[in-house]
Amino acid sequence: MSVRIYNTLTQKKEPLNPLEPGHVKLYVCGITSYDYCHIGHARSSLVFDMIVKYLRYCGYKVTFVRNFTDIDDKIINRANEQGTPPSQLAARFIDEFYRDMDYLGLQRPDIEPKATEHIDDMIGLIETLIAKDQAYAVDGDVYFAVEHFPAYGKLSRRRLEDMQAGARITINEKKRHPMDFALWKHSKAGEPAWDSPWGPGRPGWHIECSAMSKKYLGDTFDIHGGGKDLIFPHHENEIAQSEAANDKPFVNMWVHHGFVTVRNEATAENEKMSKSLGNFLTIRELSEKYHPEILKLFIFSTQYRNPLEYSEQAMLDAETGLTRLYESIAGIDAIKRKPADIAGTVITDKEADKIDSLEERFRQAMDNDFNTAQAIGQLFDAAKTVNKILRKLPEEQAPADLARLDQAREAIIRQGRVIGILNEPAQVFLERRKRETIRDAVIDPAAIETLIARRNEARKNKDWKLSDAIRDELLAKSVELKDGPDGTTWSVKRD
RNA sequence: GGCGGCGUAGCCAAGUGGCCAAGGCAGUGGUCUGCAAAACCAUUAUUCAGCGGUUCAAAUCCGCUCGCCGCCUCCA
The missing domain is CATH 3.40.50.620 (HUPs)
Incomplete structure (x- = not known):
């Protein structure tokens, strides 16, 4: 090969x-x-x-x-x-x-x-x-x-x-x-x-x-x-x-x-970005709006020889995708590890194979004229497998399963870095993204926490009406709540 | 006019003749949840611009037609 x-x-x-x-x-x-x-x-x-x-x-x-x-x-x-x-x-x-x-x-x-x-x-x-x-x-x-x-x-x-x-x-x-x-x-x-x-x-x-x-x-x-x-x-x-x-x-x-x-709005057709046409977007402008890895995921989502159409929507899609990869890694980082003395496994052979073969599949894609679009597909595929495993991971885990997840984490990051993404610790990326999106929010974090506390009090009293009202109020300000086993977390929704 | 390329689901995008045409975004149904969200499961192209041809077999090769783009001037 x-x-x-x-x-x-x-x-x-x-x-x-x-x-x-x-x-x-x-x-x-x-x-x-x-x-x-x-x-x-x-x-x-x-x-x-x-x-x-x-x-x-x-x-x-x-x-x-x-x-x-x-x-x-x-x-x-x-x-x-x-x-x-x-x-x-x-x-x-x-x-x-x-x-x-x-x-x-x-x-x-x-x-x-x-x-x-x-x-x-x-x-x-x-x-x-x-x-x-x-x-x-x-x-x-x-x-x-x-x-x-x-x-x-x-x-x-x-x-x-x-x-x-x-x-x-x-x-x-x-x-x-x-x-x-x-x-x-x-x-x-x-x-x-x-x-x-x-x-x-x-x-x-x-x-x-x-x-x-x-x-x-x-x-x-x-x-x-x-x-x-x-x-x-x-x-x-x-x-x-x-x-x-x-x-x-x-x-x-x-x-x-x-x-x-x-896209040229006047003709509704795509045209090359060039200085003579005056339709160019500078890297400097992009740097003010997007994390560099978003730009990289966008650019590498198409094979390098093909034309690539820039749009805000494409950048938002790339951001969603990048976040998905980071969340998958963060999921592994967040496992409450209680290795059990069991030989069993919740990971199926097929899932194990998806993880074991990631590098090989990634290389096959890249060997084929640097087909980053296909290579990225393999990363998403691996992330999907990780999510699937995380969901069914018991409270006490088989050491073999934890080892396999760590292997997956390492492999996803290693391949990702070849195309310049996943350079940050997942938590750092996700936290910063949250902070950045907060800038756009019309409510400050302290107020959000206060409302969450009030809502959880209402939930404890099964006052669903008040609880939902608070959630809707926050949602109107683009703040999305997630009730998890460890309490309520929130994120800013982009639209 | 010469040369090169592209046309794959609602959108983006892989696919190096032969298992069910990757993957992402969006959508729909379900699991979970008090309801949600996230995640997960299922589902979304009997078909690859159109028409012919080669082949046991084509999205993949060949020809033609249509549509689009780029280079031929500085340009990544």
Whole structure:
């Protein structure tokens, strides 16, 4: 059994076979730092974090590189609008990015190279391409000659002729072929500039990834990832640059995740969330409303390659589901343990098997191109089994049953953490959730406790009318009561 | 126009040719409860957009039709 991953290059699921056995080298295109990150960036970060976590869980050593594009036309334009130096703007949004990543609870990649710190590497690569007649300099610019690279289009499956037909290509007299793309751009007065053999300028967008991946991962590495929108032109161009320069295959597997879409109220249709459409929701906004694990459960409830529609309702569903998992764990934590000296068991073979096979079923789902949706289904299935057992657990329990429940608890948490959830003690999560929901309640906890006491007094006197009146009163304020064997507990109902 | 993808229950979403088509949310009936809530049990797609084809066998493979989305311009 092995991890199978969908490779955009071959359009097939393929077994992962690292060039260096047991060591996966992964490069992911990171952000261009000129604005706050949106939920689409969150999906990207979460998906690759999950992939890294899962591969490590499987025993692989993973070297994970993710870059920052900190010099680019968009950065320059935005900096000019705001009257700040581009370098300052870029640095600021890298900080903001880290704040978002911390909210999501993500580990840092092993290496996070910045474009501006690798200008020399890029210049070296461009010189190699010019020497090989794969690139040419014109008036301080350098362009890649796509016609000199026969494999151009192999990732995005398009031919040069087809692209020209419908493309919106800006006419550029300097280019020999309309699809040639810039490796180096000469700088106008006042723009950031680095010295180069072609005069002062800055790198084109694509060359940084070719240069930095080569530096940190070598000429050929295992996996290169990014959003589907990067397939063309960004990744296509990276392949062209790297393979033309190195004369070696660039990347073995290309992994691309799908978009987050959002409903357009005007057209009632889903559309990609993007800056140009102005319909994006920032991670910062989400962080004010939702626990990060809710966002993760929402994002991983769909396989990473499929589109994902964001909605408040979907987030509320995810919250309900996450709470369900935590409550199941809390149920095990709350067992009043009185091990009895009995060999018997209340756990059926089928239930025992559900628990014993959880890890295996989880791995099967994840091995199949990181099918988190299916994997999560296995977690819920296990939680259901746990609940079933808890319900029939006697006051004095068989040690074997307690051991099995502890095993279940451990297994659910361990698998959950691969997708970034169940990181907190269940009680902490549930208590905090309760506190957070209290904020929305129109009544304070002390008053609730007073009412509960009055109601329990009424119940003792079998004054059901008063008892129900108090319960209804609290329910009207979204406070839900639960009468259990150990007294009455309450929670805030969300609607 | 070129290329890629999607269409599975009220909603979300798995399904790598062959036991009863996972799982979640919502719903319904029941157990429990003074009544509730939670939990549990049962139930909710004789069917996988439609039509053909391949096969002993297809949601899964092939073709066509319809609908939707994305890329081809910056984009996760």
